[in-house]
Each structure stands twice: as structure tokens, then as C-alpha cells.
Amino acid sequence: MISEKIEAMLEKVQKAPRYTGGEMNTAVKSWDEAELRFAFCFPDTYEVGMSHLGMKILYAAINAQPWSLCERVCMPWVDMMALMQEENVPLFSLESRHPINEFDVVGFTLQYEMSYTNVLAMLKMGNIPLRREDRREEDPIVVAGGPCAFNPEPLADFIDAFMVGDGEEQIVELNAVIRDARKDGLSRQELLKKLASVRGVYVPALYDVTYHEDGTIASFAPNCPEAPEKVLKAILTDLDSVIYPKEIPVPYTEIIHDRIMLEIMRGCTRGCRFCAAGMLYRPVRERSLEHLVELACSLEKSTGYEEISLSSLSSGDYTCLAELIRELLKRMQGKHVAISLPSLRLDSVLKESLEATQQERKTSLTFAPEAGTQRLRDVINKGITEADLMEKASDAFAGGWSSVKLYFMMGLPTETYEDLDGIADLARKVVGAYFAVPKGQRAKGLRVTCSASVFVPKPFTPFQWEPQDTLEEVQRKQLHLRDALRQVKGANFNYHESGLSFMEACFARGDRRMGQVLLRAFEKGCMLDGWNEHFKYDTWLEAFDECGVDPAFYAYRRREKDEILPWDFIDSGVTKEFLWREKQKADNAQTTKDCRQGCNGCGLQRFKGVCKFCG
Amino acid sequence: MMAVFEKSERLRHIGHLDIQRTMQRALRRSGLPVKYSQGFNPHILVTFASALSTGAIGRREIMDVTMAEDVTPEAFVSAMNGALPPDMQISCAKTMDDRHPSLTSMLYAAEFEIRIMDEDAAQRMIASLDSFMAQEQIITLRKSKSGMKEVDMKPLVYSVQGEGATLRAVLSQAEGSSCKPDMLVNALCAFLSMDTPRVIVTRSMLMGQDEGRMVPLETL
Numbered sequence: 001m002i003s004e005k006i007e008a009m010l011e012k013v014q015k016a017p018r019y020t021g022g023e024m025n026t027a028v029k030s031w032d033e034a035e036l037r038f039a040f041c042f043p044d045t046y047e048v049g050m051s052h053l054g055m056k057i058l059y060a061a062i063n064a065q066p067w068s069l070c071e072r073v074c075m076p077w078v079d080m081m082a083l084m085q086e087e088n089v090p091l092f093s094l095e096s097r098h099p100i101n102e103f104d105v106v107g108f109t110l111q112y113e114m115s116y117t118n119v120l121a122m123l124k125m126g127n128i129p130l131r132r133e134d135r136r137e138e139d140p141i142v143v144a145g146g147p148c149a150f151n152p153e154p155l156a157d158f159i160d161a162f163m164v165g166d167g168e169e170q171i172v173e174l175n176a177v178i179r180d181a182r183k184d185g186l187s188r189q190e191l192l193k194k195l196a197s198v199r200g201v202y203v204p205a206l207y208d209v210t211y212h213e214d215g216t217i218a219s220f221a222p223n224c225p226e227a228p229e230k231v232l233k234a235i236l237t238d239l240d241s242v243i244y245p246k247e248i249p250v251p252y253t254e255i256i257h258d259r260i261m262l263e264i265m266r267g268c269t270r271g272c273r274f275c276a277a278g279m280l281y282r283p284v285r286e287r288s289l290e291h292l293v294e295l296a297c298s299l300e301k302s303t304g305y306e307e308i309s310l311s312s313l314s315s316g317d318y319t320c321l322a323e324l325i326r327e328l329l330k331r332m333q334g335k336h337v338a339i340s341l342p343s344l345r346l347d348s349v350l351k352e353s354l355e356a357t358q359q360e361r362k363t364s365l366t367f368a369p370e371a372g373t374q375r376l377r378d379v380i381n382k383g384i385t386e387a388d389l390m391e392k393a394s395d396a397f398a399g400g401w402s403s404v405k406l407y408f409m410m411g412l413p414t415e416t417y418e419d420l421d422g423i424a425d426l427a428r429k430v431v432g433a434y435f436a437v438p439k440g441q442r443a444k445g446l447r448v449t450c451s452a453s454v455f456v457p458k459p460f461t462p463f464q465w466e467p468q469d470t471l472e473e474v475q476r477k478q479l480h481l482r483d484a485l486r487q488v489k490g491a492n493f494n495y496h497e498s499g500l501s502f503m504e505a506c507f508a509r510g511d512r513r514m515g516q517v518l519l520r521a522f523e524k525g526c527m528l529d530g531w532n533e534h535f536k537y538d539t540w541l542e543a544f545d546e547c548g549v550d551p552a553f554y555a556y557r558r559r560e561k562d563e564i565l566p567w568d569f570i571d572s573g574v575t576k577e578f579l580w581r582e583k584q585k586a587d588n589a590q591t592t593k594d595c596r597q598g599c600n601g602c603g604l605q606r607f608k609g610v611c612k613f614c615g
Numbered sequence: 616m617m618a619v620f621e622k623s624e625r626l627r628h629i630g631h632l633d634i635q636r637t638m639q640r641a642l643r644r645s646g647l648p649v650k651y652s653q654g655f656n657p658h659i660l661v662t663f664a665s666a667l668s669t670g671a672i673g674r675r676e677i678m679d680v681t682m683a684e685d686v687t688p689e690a691f692v693s694a695m696n697g698a699l700p701p702d703m704q705i706s707c708a709k710t711m712d713d714r715h716p717s718l719t720s721m722l723y724a725a726e727f728e729i730r731i732m733d734e735d736a737a738q739r740m741i742a743s744l745d746s747f748m749a750q751e752q753i754i755t756l757r758k759s760k761s762g763m764k765e766v767d768m769k770p771l772v773y774s775v776q777g778e779g780a781t782l783r784a785v786l787s788q789a790e791g792s793s794c795k796p797d798m799l800v801n802a803l804c805a806f807l808s809m810d811t812p813r814v815i816v817t818r819s820m821l822m823g824q825d826e827g828r829m830v831p832l833e834t835l
Contacts (some may be wrong), residue, residue, distance in 0.1 A: 009626070009668060011813070016628030024641070024700045250640060252626070252633045304698070306638030335643075336657050 001281040002089055002328070003097050003167065009083040017253035018046035019080065022093035025247040025302060027063045027070065033065055036179040038062050038171075039093055039140070040378035041073040042120035044108075044530065049074040051257035053311065054146065054167070059247035061168050066559055068175050070250075071095040071103075072238065075118045076125070078528070100126035101202040104180055106140040106190035107171075108159075110148035114500060116155060119144070121159035123158070130519065131489055132160050132205065134274035139344055140248035141195075150280055151567040153461040154507050157180060157515035160192060164570055165233030165264070167202040168242045173198050187442065191224040195310055200234035202570065203227060209512055215553055217511065225529075228586045230440035232571040235283075237610055239266060240291045250305070251267060251434075259307035259340075260299045264292055264324070268606040269314035269613060271602075273381045273586050274370070275314055276458035279574045282609030283604045284595070289320050293327050299338060305487035307338045315341045317596070335571035353513045364403035364447070366398045371412060372422025377588040379414050381582075386426065387435035402443035403429060410477050410495075411455040412468035423450060427491040436489070450485055451494040453455035453476070456521040457510050459567045465559040468505040474498040506544075514554070516547045526541035551588060575603035616680045616691050618708040619833050622673035625702045627815075628686070631666040637703065639677065644698035647691060653661055664718035664821050665725070665788055667706065668795070672817040677832055679711065679718050687797060709833060722788050724773055726820040727796045729782040735814035740803055741777030746777065747806050755802045768794050768802060773829070783828070788821070825835040 009015040021496060028389040031037070040059055042049030049055060055072070062070035072094035076084065084091070085575070090099040098108050107130065108119050120130055128142065128276060135142070144155060145163035152162040163170055177198055181191040189205075196203045206227035210218040222229060236242055244263070251258070267284035268277070288297075298309055308328065310318070318324065328339055369389055377384060393404060408423050413526045427450050434446045445468045454474050478495050483494040508513060508536045521543035528534040544551050559565065561580060568576065592600055599605060605614040622634060623791075629637070642649050642659050651657040667673045674823035680691075688708040693706045731737035747753075753769040771787040771794035787793040796816045804811045821832040 010628050014667075017630075017633060020625055020628060020704050022625045023699055024637075024644075024698075095628060250637075252629045252637055254633075254636075301644065301646070304643035308644075312834075597709070 001362060002092065004086050004100070005089050006092070009080065009087060009089070010289070010575070010608045012083060013079045014077065015253065016073065019094070019252070020230065020252065021072075021097070023252060024250040026072075026095055026249045027059070029063060029069040031069065031098065035067040036069070036105065036175050036182075037098075037103040037388060038068060038070045038105045038175060038317050038587065039073050039100045039109060040070050041100070041106060041119075041122055042075070042527075043108055043110045043115040043122060044075050045077055046074040046251070047253070047255040050251050050255045052109070052111065053261045053263060054111075056245050056248045056261075057243070057263075058109075058167050058171055060248075061171055061243045062175065064173070064243055065172055065597055067179065071098070073100055073122070075528070077124055078534075079577040081121075083144075089134055090127050090414065091122055093282065101128050101140055103140050104182065105175065106142050107163075108144040108146075108252065110144075110146040110155070112143050113148055113154075113360075113504045114529065116507060116518055117522045117527045118530055119155065120158065120519065121527050131157055133157075135160070135188065138297075141191070143174065147280055148278075148508075149278060149509070150570055150572055152202055152204065152570075153512045153520060153566045154196040154510040154514035156512045157232075159196045159204065163200055163234070164206070164231060164292065164297070164572075165234040166201060167234070168236060169199050170198065170234040174201060191223065196227045200231065200232045204512075206570070217566060220564060220566075220569055230569055230571045233259075233280075233573060235573065235607065235610055236266075236285065239263075239285045239287045244295055246295065248299065250303050257309070258305075259309050260303060260305045261295070261309050261311045261402075262292060262296055262299070262352050263287070263312060264310050264315060264321075265312045269317065270314060270383065271582070271592050271595065271600065273379070273462040273582055274455060274458075275313075276461050278577075279460045281313065281563075282573050282574055282602065284317075284613070288321060289327065290323050292324060293331060294329055297331055297350050300332065303475065306336060307340060308332075334444040338525075340517055364405055365393075365401050366405040366407065367392065368407040369426060370407065370409050371415075371419060372408065372424070373419045373427055376415060376419045378411060378423070378591050379586050380412055381586070381591050381593065383594065386429070389426065390433055393430045393603070397434045397437045397442055402434070402445045403447040403449075405449045406430065408450060408452040409455045410452045410481065411474055413455075413463055413466045414589075415477075416470075417477075417480060420481050422490075423452065423481060427485060427553060428488045431488060446490045448488075448491040449494060452481060453496055454498050456501050456508055457564065459466045460572045460579070462586055463580045464509065464565065464579065465561070465563075466585060467558045468502070468555045470556055471498055471502055473500070476581055497537075499533060499540075500535055502555055503529070503537075503540055506551045509566070510554050513547075513549055517543050517549050520547050573607070575605050575606075578602045616683055616688065616707055617677060617711045617833060618680065618684065618691065618705050619677055619678055620699075620703060620705045620749045620750040622667060622671075622676055627672045630665070630669040634667070634703075635661075635663065635779060637700075640696045641695060641703075642680065642805075643650075644652045646698075647686055648682060648692050650681040650683045655738050662718060662741055664722050668816070671796075671814065672815070673817045674817060675706070675821060675831070676818070676831070677718060678819050681713070683771075685710075689713070702830060706822055707833070717722070718832070721823045721832060721835055722790075722821060723824045723832075724785050725818050726822065727782075727784050727786060728817040728819055729784065729796050730815045730817070731780045731782065731812050732814060733812035734780055736809065737777075737780035739807060741780075741782070741808065743803070743807055744775060744777055744782075747803055748772070750806075753802055755798055755799070755808075772799060791829040798802060 037405045089446045143161045144159045149162045209220050209222050212218045240567040265286040267281045457466045597612050636727050650660045662679050664677040691708045752767045755768045756763045773785040775784040822829045823835045824834040
């Protein structure tokens with residue numbers, strides 16, 4: 001019945017292949033035989049969700065268990081949403097088209113803060129009460145993980161349990177606890193207490209918060225013995241021994257990252273001070289070369305994809321990168337497969353391997369100097385010099401590239417207008433490097449694209465105490481930079497909606513009181529905020545106002561050293577003391593060495609055998 | 616290698632470009648010795664007899680794959696069906712001479728089943744088929760390079776009958792003078808001065824010509 005209605009709706013929507021399901025390598029497990037059914041919800045559209053590696057890994061991890069089943073759910077686009085509402089069709093899974101409230105667990109991955117309204121939208125479309133307090137015994141357990149789960153508090157009113165850290169084993173453990181609790185007839189409350197014992201799981205109902213008069217947190221503590229005082233993230237020590245999918249769904253329609261993503265390692269040793277991922281995914285764990293080659297071959301065979309992307313936070317740091325690329329090229333010979341490295345670091349010895357991948361096709365090269373001057377790059381500990389960048393750019397132009405993307409941030413702590421002018425200078429020098437290659441030898445069509453995003457201070461980084469630049473300041477800086485880059489022939493400038501970064505800053509470091517703002521904004525129609533055409537800045541401000549919450553308190557306020565931060569109860573592996581040390585060094589523009597050159601005592605050394613660069 | 620494949624109900628909203636890409640990837644997954652094009656962006660040499668509209672089901676769609684080595688049709692079908700999703704399986708294949716004319720040029724007509732999703736409308740439409748087809752001309756508008764153009768579609772409709780709530784029609788698919796099923800439905804509804812009902816189209820067979828007779832394309 002629901003399937004017939006869906007069929008009729010698909011005639012009227014744009015991009016119907018988002019909703020058809022039935023793609024190659026999707027799971028067809030028996031609904032009736034499964035002891036536990038998990039709806040994996042990605043709070044954005046299909047094209048975004050299906051490009052996300054974590055979803056593919058966890059989908060495989062859950063479906064690998066004979067007793068559990070995992071199906072995918074993505075956020076419908078507005079046209080589909082309107083039809084579903086009209087026809088009274090609840091949010092359904094792609095595989096079997098079951099309404100999500102018929103699953104035992106509904107799990108969201110939180111990749112970016114501005115997808116939170118979509119989480120609420122999906123719950124609502126699935127007929128699941130938004131507030132966890134309103135959920136009944138028969139409602140699914142609503143869980144959430146992903147990088148934003150490291151500061152779960154803005155979603156604490158809506159999520160029954162958060163999963164913090166590496167998910168591969170944790171999610172199976174969590175499912176087993178829920179399965180057993182259901183079998184034993186435990187109440188929802190009892191079940192949640194059991195979940196609190198799973199590693200890296202945070203159950204917000206089991207904690208109470210009080211506030212000082214100035215709005216900062218006075219206390220944060222568990223309200224029952226089952227809940228740990230500190231929630232330590234789940235950490236895997238050996239990636240070779242955990243599941244990695246040998247088959248991944250191959251969508252019919254084009255998605256954003258339409259290729260094999262091979263996670264060669266997790267974590268990063270660089271210690272860039274603005275980068276949450278660089279702190280949250282510590283320590284560095286590399287997959288072995290043999291394992292990676294085997295995975296690449298299986299994935300190529302099972303998907304038919306034409307491209308393999310070697311993915312990680314800093315693929316250039318993978319110990320045997322050159323060997324890996326050489327081996328992959330050998331194995332993929334004649335198969336017409338391109339090998340790409342998405343997050344290419346400037347200072348890695350890559351020339352040789354780069355040239356090797358060029359046997360297939362050429363795309364544009366991306367560099368992320370992040371800041372325009374050496375001083376500011378030292379502040380953020382981005383260990384890249386102008387000479388590094390120029391050398392790589394020259395190599396790239398000589399090697400046949402003509403399109404280069406440069407990524408920067410504006411509004412970094414201590415930034416001045418000199419630093420912004422530095423961005424234009426760098427762009428000018430990169431253009432110069434192109435023209436330095438003799439005319440006959442360089443590729444035509446020079447394009448140097450400079451993108452400047454607005455810096456958002458994130459939890460668990462040395463900048464977690466820092467204020468964000470005000471909107472007015474950001475806009476002044478954007479205009480300044482736009483004008484400066486207009487003078488550079490061959491360069492163009494991209495910048496972002498600054499209101500969005502402001503909201504992102506509020507949620508990134510928000511506490512439980514942000515929940516009411518989120519709910520209000522959602523009720524007022526905020527949704528799909530990550531999509532420019534749907535972001536309603538004024539409505540967001542109204543929601544803050546109506547809830548009596550000041551966004552400046554979250555975005556623009558400098559925190560004191562001894563303030564209890566909303567995420568302090570999570571142990572991310574990295575200690576607050578380390579982060580404060582790093583903040584002080586940033587204030588003095590002092591750099592910190594790469595962990596590969598010696599341990600910096602970030603906190604991971606507390607766990608024996610977890611980090612191979614410790615001690 | 617000429618192969619007959621299905622595009623099932625579930626995939627009816629998948630457009631032709633996506634079907635092409637899915638077939639390319641399935642061919643890669645199959646491990647069969649296929650031939651790639653030369654040049655900068657090599658792709659597997661596979662052509663389709665006719666693009667099927669988004670929204671339509673295809674029962675016996677036809678493609679032609681250039682092989683690099685000889686493969687038996689049985690081996691081809693079995694390797695491909697392991698590599699294709701369940702909603703897009705191959706029913707049969709046949710070895711073709713490399714120099715055969717293109718599928719597009721061999722295509723002459725196709726049989727369509729047009730399911731009318733509104734029973735009253737279906738009754739009216741089917742009851743009027745004879746008088747509709749008895750018109751001397753059936754003038755309809757068709758998009759062409761130079762804007763909308765009036766064409767007489769009557770000679771493009773080889774046959775049309777009603778069956779329950781379904782129209783079964785054989786329509787021309789020849790290059791440059793093809794008739795789409797919605798052209799027929801729209802013209803019929805215009806003839807009856809009624810709103811066009813919701814329909815689900817199935818292309819059940821592609822046909823070529825053999826000594827003046829219409830035969831399934833795959834038999835040529």
C-alpha cells in the first residue's frame with residue numbers, strides 16, 4: 001500500500017532515483033527474521049548521504065551480524081516531503097520501504113551542526129515524538145553518532161543515546177544490548193541505563209545540569225549509578241581487524257563522491273589547532289598495505305567504480321603511500337581505474353606518486369594553506385610554508401595541471417588585515433608560478449580558485465575557548481578580501497554565507513539550552529539549513545529571541561580557563577590540559593611538532609598501546 | 616553481443632543516462648572481456664537501441680556490447696546477471712557480427728502497454744478508439760529543432776487496442792519519425808476533450824522489419 005503511494009509520488013518529484021532503493025550491493029535481509037532492525041538515517045539528501053563513507057562502514061557492520069538488519073534512510077527533498085505529508089506517507093527506508101518507527105533503533109549520523117533541523121524533520125516525518133521524554137515504550141530507541149556527537153548537548157532533548165568515538169564495534173555492542181533488553185522485557189528507562197555501560201555511549205536522561213547566574217555551567221553530573229561520570233570515546237586500536245565493506249551500494253544516480261573511498265588510515269598527527277577532526281580521531285591508525293590492496297581489489301570488482309580515492313585526514317602521511325599507489329596501479333592496470341588523493345598535504349613527498357596517478361585522468365589540485373601569512377599559519381599550527389606551496393604548485397603546473405584550488409579560513413584567532421592581504425599575495429604568486437612554466441609546456445586554462453570559509457571554533461580544539469568574529473567583522477573582511485583578489489588576474493574568490501557560520505558556531509559549542517532554540521526554529525520552518533536556498537537566517541534569530549537565548553553567548557564569548565564547558569564530561573582522548581597548552585602556544589605563535597617526530601602528550605598516552613607515537 | 620534486458624517497475628524513474636552508467640559499471644563488474652573506446656576518457660563500447668523515457672518500464676530493452684574476445688551468449692548472460700541488480704536482469708543474448716548496422720537504424724517500431732490509472736477515463740478512451748483512429752489525420756504538435764511543429768501522427772500508429780484499462784499500441788520508433796506513447800494519450804484525450812489521466816507506460820517489445828513484416832528486434 002505504502003509502496004504504491006510512493007510509486008505515484010515518484011512521478012511528480014525531481015530526482016526520483018533518490019527514493020527508489022534497490023541499488024547494486026544493497027542489503028536484502030529478511031525483515032521478519034531479524035532480531036534487531038536498525039534504520040540508519042542520514043540527515044541530508046541521498047546524494048550527500050550516499051557519499052558518506054561512515055554510513056557504508058556501519059551499514060556493513062550491522063548487516064554482517066546474522067541477527068541484525070540495517071536499512072538506509074535519507075532526508076527527502078522538499079517536493080517529496082510535501083507529497084508525503086499530503087498522502088500521509090511516513091518516512092520510509094530505502095531497502096524495504098518500512099516506516100522508520102517500525103525499526104527498533106533509529107540512528108542518525110551527525111556530520112555537521114547545520115543538519116540538526118533535518119534530524120527533527122526526519123523524526124517528525126517518521127511519526128516519532130521529537131522529545132525523548134515524550135517517547136513511549138513502543139517507539140524506537142533514537143541514537144546518534146559521528147563527529148558532532150562529541151558535543152551532544154544541543155541535541156540532548158531529542159536523542160536517547162549518543163555514540164562517541166569509533167563506531168564499528170560499538171554499534172554492534174549497542175544493538176546487542178537493545179536486542180537483549182527487548183527480549184528480557186525491560187522498560188525504556190531500564191534499557192537506557194543498560195546502554196550507559198556500552199563504551200562511548202552517553203545517555204542524556206541520566207545526567208543533570210545546573211547553571212550559574214551568568215549562564216555558564218555550575219555543575220554537570222550523572223543522576224544514577226549506572227551512568228559514568230566521564231564518557232570515554234570508543235577507540236579501536238587495529239583497523240585491520242575491524243570490518244571494512246568489500247561491497248558498497250552503487251547508486252543509480254550520480255552522487256557527490258561517486259567513487260570507491262578507501263580509508264587508508266584514521267586520525268592525524270599534524271595537530272592543526274583549528275581542526276576538530278584532527279583531535280577527535282586520534283590516535284593515528286594505519287591500515288596495512290596488504291589489507292588495503294585486497295580491499296581495493298574487492299571493491300573494484302564488486303562496484304565497477306572507475307575511481308578509487310585514498311581517503312583520510314592526511315593521506316600524504318600514510319607511511320607506505322608511494323608503495324601503496326604503485327601496488328594499486330599495478331593491480332588496476334588495464335581496468336581503467338583512476339586513483340585519487342583528496343586531502344593532499346603540501347609538505348609530503350608525493351611528486352613521484354602523483355605523477356604515477358596521472359596515467360589516468362587529470363583533475364584540479366587542491367591546497368589548503370588555511371591562512372595567508374606564516375605568522376597566522378604558526379598560530380594555527382598549519383606546518384606549511386610558502387616555499388612548500390610554491391614548490392608544489394610549480395610542480396603541478398609543470399606536470400600538466402592548470403586548475404588549482406586554494407582553501408583559506410577567515411576570522412582565525414589573532415587574524416589581522418595583513419593576514420588577509422597575505423591570501424591575495426599567495427594567490428598572485430601561484431598565478432606567477434603558472435606563467436613561469438613556458439607556454440608550450442603548460443596546460444591551457446589557468447584557474448586559481450580561492451575559497452575562504454568563516455572560522456568556527458570547535459569543541460576539543462585549542463580554540464574551544466575563543467570567540468568567533470562577529471558577523472559585521474566577517475562581512476568587512478570578506479569585502480576586503482574580495483577587493484584584494486580582484487587585483488589578481490586568473491584568480492577568483494568564493495566565500496560563504498556568514499550567517500550560517502554564526503549559527504554553526506552556536507551549535508558547535510552549545511549546551512542543552514540550545515535544544516529549545518532548535519525546536520523553535522524547526523517549528524518555524526527551518527530545515528535543510530545547509531542548502532543556501534533554504535537557510536532562513538532571520539527565522540533563526542527570531543527563534544533565539546523567542547526562547548530568550550542570546551546567540552552571542554555561544555558564538556562571540558571568550559571562555560575562561562576554569563569554565564565548565566558543555567562537553568567536558570566527554571573524554572575525547574585528548575585532555576583539556578593539552579588543549580590549553582596548545583592555546584597558549586597559539587597566542588604566542590609557537591608551533592607544535594608533528595607527533596611522528598615525538599610525543600606531544602596530548603592525552604592518548606594515558607591508554608597503553610593505543611598510539612604508536614606515544615612515550 | 617546483443618542483449619535483451621529488463622528495466623523493472625522499481626527502476627522506472629531511473630533515466631536513460633543513469634541506466635547507461637549502471638550498465639557500464641555492471642559490465643565492469645562482470646569481468647567480461649569488453650572493448651573500451653580510445654581516447655582521454657575511455658568507456659566501454661555499448662550502445663542502446665533506444666532511450667527509454669524516465670517513468671517507463673522496459674520489458675525487452677536491447678543493447679549492443681562490443682566484445683574484445685569471443686564470449687558465448689550463455690556466459691555473457693550469466694556473468695552479467697551476477698553483476699546487475701535484481702531489477703535489471705538480462706533475459707537473453709546473441710552474438711552479432713561486428714559490422715552489423717546500428718541498433719538505432721534497425722529499430723522500426725515498439726509495442727507499448729499504456730496502463731490508464733483512472734477506470735472511468737480508461738473506459739471512455741477505449742470506447743472511442745475506433746472513431747479516434749477513423750479520423751483522416753491526427754494532427755499533433757511535436758517539438759522540433761525549429762520550435763513546435765504540426766505533424767500527422769496517424770501513420771505512426773501501427774495499431775492500438777484496448778484491453779481492460781490498458782491501451783496496447785504499436786508505435787513507430789524509426790529515427791526522425793517516432794511516436795511517443797504520451798503523444799497518443801494526449802491526442803486521444805484532446806479528441807475526447809478530457810483531462811489526461813495518470814498512466815504507467817511499459818515498453819514491452821522493440822521491433823525491426825524483416826521483409827516488410829515487423830519482428831522482435833532481437834531476432835534480426
